[in-house]
Amino acid sequence: MDTAQIIVTLGGIALIAFTLWFFFGKKSTNQPSSSKSALYACPMHPWITSSDPTADCSICGMKLVQADEVGK
Ligand SMILES: [Zn+2]
Numbered sequence: 001m002d003t004a005q006i007i008v009t010l011g012g013i014a015l016i017a018f019t020l021w022f023f024f025g026k027k028s029t030n031q032p033s034s035s036k037s038a039l040y041a042c043p044m045h046p047w048i049t050s051s052d053p054t055a056d057c058s059i060c061g062m063k064l065v066q067a068d069e070v071g072k
Pocket of ligand 1 (some may be wrong): 042043044045048057058059060061062
């Protein structure tokens with residue numbers, strides 16, 4: 001009983017740790033390169049973003065432009 005609970009608890013902790021590592025590790029390694037590789041955003045709706053350069057804004061349907069050009 002207790003052993004099973006410990007295993008489940010440790011499994012849950014390991015899963016959470018792995019998830020955190022996966023997301024934070026992925027972000028920290030991607031950020032330097034992905035800050036240059038463009039994130040695309042709608043000029044009218046900058047919160048609509050995509051990494052797909054062919055994507056359209058889901059609100060107005062405009063073609064997304066590089067996010068760097070939207071903000072500055
Ligand atoms: Zn839009």
